[in-house]
Amino acid sequence: MRRRCILLFLTGGAVVLTGLAATAFRGGYRLNLTPSEPLGLWRIEELQRPSAIGDLVFVCVPATAAFRDAWRRGYLRRGLCPSGIAPLIKTVAALPGQHVEIADHVRIDGRSLPASVVRKIDGEGRALSPDPGGLLPPHHLFLHSPFASSYDSRYFGAVPDSGLLGLAQPILTFDR
Template sequence: MSRERVISAVIATCTCLMAVAAGGWIGGYRLNLTPSEPLGLWRIEPLMRVAAVGDLVFDCPPASAEFAVALERGYLRRGLCPGGVAPLIKTVVALPGQHVEVGSDVVIDRLPLPNSAIRPSDGAGRPLHHFGGGIVPSGHLFLHSDFASSYDSRYFGPVPETGLLGLARPVLTFDP
């Protein structure tokens, strides 16, 4: 095959891949490569109501120094949310006005949250600082994942509702 044909084939393949990726992004499709939720293809479904406890959602965390450190440490992936991070897939576990206590695990309105043990350090031995607890402020959500090593509101606290992209719906996923 001539050099020109190879170059043309590579350009055509790259163009097709970019078109598929752009169509997927515009269509609300996202690829999850983190263990917080099953791996695979997910879709963002518009949330046509107020968020509720139990909703599995996509959320863009706010751009902050804390999330910049989380990205640097590898807790978050790169993406198109503010601060250059990918959206999180988490479950809403507390709403504005609810009381969250964080000790060795999480307690919401005096009820223990299953699978919420607090880790003192990450997998590399670096200290993890956890949220101090308190009332979830107006306009914020407390997010959680059952995955033991998940970076969620146990560590960064409530996040603004303005980062909520929609419900997270699995399309083609698997648990390794």
């Protein structure tokens, strides 16, 4: 009898937690467990205007060989985006028509992007290949994170704005 009560209690708790998680997910709430932005609870806020430089956004990346390789290396997590990867939280650093130069750091339209050192190797000593840069095509965004080890457009290039989910609003976060 006691085991049955415990089992019923645990099952009920699991059902309640699953329901809360599903409700939060439908409400746009997400957990960030990566150091590119502060850890914690975030919310996707619908963007009612075109994206702008400086917007902190949630974005789904496309299902390309480069992103599958990044996932295998552990740079990205599994998630519910169509690519099977979790949405990224990044800052919009450049928009279509802007020119991006990537060398030892990033320059956009000739101006240095702060905190944009381009690394040659990752934390495990594996070679990193920077994106060649160039003129951002229509409907693409160049994304950046000031976190030194962030995997962002320095390495994967501009991404289609069709993957933009909305603005990233911190709810309960913890600085790194």
